[in-house]
Amino acid sequence: MKQLSLFIFLLLLSWGMETQLLSYYFEDLTAERHLHLFLGMSGTLLYLIPILIILFYLSRKLSVSFPFILLALFVGWSIAAPLSMEVNTWVDGQLQQILSADIYQAWIDTFSAPFAEEFLKASTGVWVLFLLKEKRLSAAMLVGAASGLGFQLAEDMYYIAGESYLDVNNTYPELINRLSGALASHWLYTSIVVVGIMWLIQTHFKPKSILPYIYVLAPVALHFFWNSPFNASQSIFSPVSATLSAITLYLGCHVYQHIILANPFDK
Numbered sequence: 001m002k003q004l005s006l007f008i009f010l011l012l013l014s015w016g017m018e019t020q021l022l023s024y025y026f027e028d029l030t031a032e033r034h035l036h037l038f039l040g041m042s043g044t045l046l047y048l049i050p051i052l053i054i055l056f057y058l059s060r061k062l063s064v065s066f067p068f069i070l071l072a073l074f075v076g077w078s079i080a081a082p083l084s085m086e087v088n089t090w091v092d093g094q095l096q097q098i099l100s101a102d103i104y105q106a107w108i109d110t111f112s113a114p115f116a117e118e119f120l121k122a123s124t125g126v127w128v129l130f131l132l133k134e135k136r137l138s139a140a141m142l143v144g145a146a147s148g149l150g151f152q153l154a155e156d157m158y159y160i161a162g163e164s165y166l167d168v169n170n171t172y173p174e175l176i177n178r179l180s181g182a183l184a185s186h187w188l189y190t191s192i193v194v195v196g197i198m199w200l201i202q203t204h205f206k207p208k209s210i211l212p213y214i215y216v217l218a219p220v221a222l223h224f225f226w227n228s229p230f231n232a233s234q235s236i237f238s239p240v241s242a243t244l245s246a247i248t249l250y251l252g253c254h255v256y257q258h259i260i261l262a263n264p265f266d267k
Helices: 001-022 029-062 067-097 100-111 113-131 138-164 167-182 186-202 212-229 238-261
Strands: none
Touching: 001 067, 001 113, 029 067, 029 138, 029 167, 067 100, 067 113, 067 138, 100 113, 100 212, 113 138, 113 186, 113 212, 138 167, 138 186, 138 238, 186 212, 186 238, 212 238
16 A cells, blocks of 8 residues: 555656646747746745745754655645646636636635645645654644645746746736745645644544644635635735734744644654
8 A cells, every 4th residue: 555655646746747847838938938937937936945944944953854845845846736726627617617707706716726725735745744654743844834835836936937928027026926925825824734634643533622623724714715805905005915924924833832842742
């Protein structure tokens, strides 16, 4: 069973890597336009590098192998992201048939992405943990963060590339749009969810606290409201997105301070 799981893992990894790389190439664009597209996507380094530095520091502090974290990042980029795209596309098609045009346009990102993406990101993170025989919640926090970060990177690069393809003048506005929500995004969602899932697994789904359930469900709810029409403000300052980001950051700090630093499972 373990060998089969490893084979499926490698199969999805190979498929996902090919899918991701091909999504950044457009036959009808010139080399100059591709260079501009690449420079736009490289702007994601503005959050990728600082977050990786944080994960490296925490890996040293919590005795978690940093190569494991890099593997999880690659898995999030190459498996979770393309799988989520396929699932979202399928769900979107089903919803388009049963919802009115107005409801579909307003709520489509809300009904599909939060559930499919959080499930798949967390699943790949947990998969990496089990393949590496790592059950500590400290490892779950960092591997989950890396898996979510890989997904976040793939999603941002996809949208930047798409906007750049449509109009070169859209490249940097879309980059700024992606950077504006990067601090409290997929990397924190998945970190929190994976900690909750591993906590439930270690207690055989009979925890003495409600916290693991909150950790699993809260990021889904936050993602739901982030994608909803309630967060569609066109003003420079959006109180909804600021509030959702603050809650996400608070949950991330809560996981670290109250669970990881005083976690009985890691002792």
